[in-house]
Amino acid sequence: MRSELDEKVKSGMEVGGYRIDRKLGQGGFGGVYLAWRDGRPSALKFIHLESVGDWGWRELFVMLPQQSAHVVKLRGHLRWPEEQPEYLVLVMEYVPGMTLYGWAREHNPCAREVVEKLLPLVRSLRGLHAQGVFHRDLKGDNVLVRETDGAPVLVDFGAGSSPLVPRVTKGVLPPASLYYRSPESLAFSRLEGRVPGARYRYAETDEVYALGVLLYVLLTDVYPFTGPDAALVEGILAGAPTPPHERNFRVPKTLSHLCMRMLAREPGERVPGMEALCEELAVLLQEAREAPGWERPLCFDWMEEERTTEDFLPEGGEIDPEAWLAKWKDKKPRRGRRPMAVPARSHRERRVLPALVALGALGLGVVAVMYPWAREGELEAPPAWEVAWTDQDGMAVAGPGAPPALSPNQKRAPCTAGLELEINGGCWLSIVHTTPACPPQTVAYEGRCLVRVAKPQPVPMSVDAGGPSSPP
Template sequence: NNAKNELCSQNGAKKTENANVLRPLSVENMDGSDTMEDDWDHLKNGDLERKVFAPRYSLVREIGRGSYGVVYEAIARKSGALVAVKKLRCDAPENVELALAEFWALASLEKRHENVVQLEECVLQRNGMAQKMSHGNKRSKQYLRLVETSLKGERVLSGMEEPCYLWFVMEFCEGGDLNQFILSRRPDPCNNASFMLQLSSAVAFLHQNNIVHRDLKPDNILISERSGSPVLKVADFGLSKVCAGLGTGAGAGPGRDSCEPKERSRSCVNINKFWLSSACGSDFYMAPEVWEGHYTAKADIFALGIIIWAMLERITFIDAESKRELLGTYVRQGRDIVPVGEALLENPKMVLSIPQRRRSQMSDVLRKLLRDMLAVNPQDRPDAIELHSRVGHITCTT
């Protein structure tokens, strides 16, 4: 009974915490200019009550859970619109780094793009106090402490008695991810052509805005069907890099990530000359050079090639951890399946069998495009702008 009462108490505390977290506590908080300490001063002085608003969002249900965060379906109380709310606990430097990477990437975009998930707002919560975050808010002590935690690699913001969370409020995509959408329907050449164009458009937009995604995979591509036809949304920017302020690449060099979260200089930027060194991503979509830890934005092009190839031919594998069937191409080595990037790293002269299916309807021009996207040498791959142009030409002529 004691254990049961303790569990009920914990669940009740979680519900209270979730219910209150997105309640903006003061007018000043709404523009991000106040710090948490200012709100505590209001509380101590007893004048907070007159500044309290009703919670802005109601959490409906949990729709996803990862290693460092939970995603909920929620309703915006004012408009009644459905939104997705991602709750990230900032209790360890690696979690803070992932959360800030996503925030920097989405908040740095000056324009919206139909095929990139839209961040509506980001809220920092500590001890039930909520503060709207803004990109590069140097007046917020809590924001600066988060950055310091990420840079130093040690916890400087809060202990176990003071949980800290970042809440991302984003557009809701009711169609699930690309895996679910493709594998639950019959093959549709029209959808395939549309998805190729949408994906290449999204990556071109991100690269033009100096963002390298670094974790493109079907899990991170969501589907919205509100318009009546499926619209892809590239999401999950936890591993992304915002490349900025380095001009034509001065200061960029092998062996270290040369992208930093600072005010961006858009002129004279060539994102394909910024070298990154942190090997990250998901095995089946990683380019050969990522396995070596020395790569550029062209790694996103390789990942997109794997996704498009798998989507067109409905090539899947069973993920060892989640046991889910996922879209992804691979190379067979005996009884084992090996990620294409890893296989190419071991044997750069290997010729990929594109298409894999004997009865494939894949055109010669599309086969050539996939071969170029999956080239061992990243310099032989098209950049994002060229890729989008070539995909547009293919989809217009088929």
């Protein structure tokens, strides 16, 4: 669905002397576009002045003094259109590359590589905190891995704070994703949320906690706490996540213990700040260079035969959730480049090709008679083992050795542990039937009858902080 901004900012047009190339993404406070000027690329962030108000100017002043190689640089700003300005446009350096989480999924790093990515990021945060600046929205999607040198770069200071800019947050808590909120911030919101004028005092320990969640995801590919918002809040407040090395036995215990200390329920038991975290990560990096166990990829790749979260649900009988989770905790999702699946073929091919294969058994003469008819539909019979079966919607079900294809509205991983299966990056339910007698609208794969899990409806990802809504 195109936004009002997409209708106004189009490829090829000029904005303040910058030629728009394409849209890079959409954030909570504005859209970001790749643009060129004098042969140099820049990232232009359009922030709607009327709906966002002072938040855009806050982001400008928070970014203005930053000079770290691992923090996105601000090059300038302008108001657009010039005649009747509707948007504040931040001109930033363009950082080609994928997000930190995307890098982990694509690259399947070892524990040493995770620490090497985290350490320069922590050093940059140490410099920001020395200036009294907090990012307040730390997560893997707000860290880019630069394509040219693999360096992590912190981006999106839309929720940032600085002692040099006035406070504009209207709610108890600053805007942030619920997954990364500290237990003490949620406890404050619960106790003081209805008190007029109550404001949570964000601290460095909150930033340490958010970074701990980020590290946990890099090590295990799941959040420390999951579920609907209410259950997620209760889990964070209880503060007892499964240690990373128990969820994923490839995680070194020393790194797992550090992650757990970053996620400690009580701020006083947490790593006190970025300075101490830098020192501990530097020690672990030295350990990593001397211990071969740190070089093993953290997750199975897609070509390994060992079982992961794609485990079998028992057919019939009741599931013991505790026993199921105890078995699952040592399983890991897959990362790395996916193998190429056999493409789906049309319904016409599905009808013609099996006929050709069957008639081939009767003799080449019959096939020769049928050949012109096959060519008339521009079909060319492949070897029988390359034919991909399709379901009633024309989606690929499974070729020999190929996983079933995903539908556009299907839920993607991570899947619900103990209930859904993750296959080919999507979520499936296994029903109590055995192949080949699978019911209609199901997929037969590896001796199971599978049903696609539909994408869930969008749910709020952050506690209402009274901040501005997304620009139109």
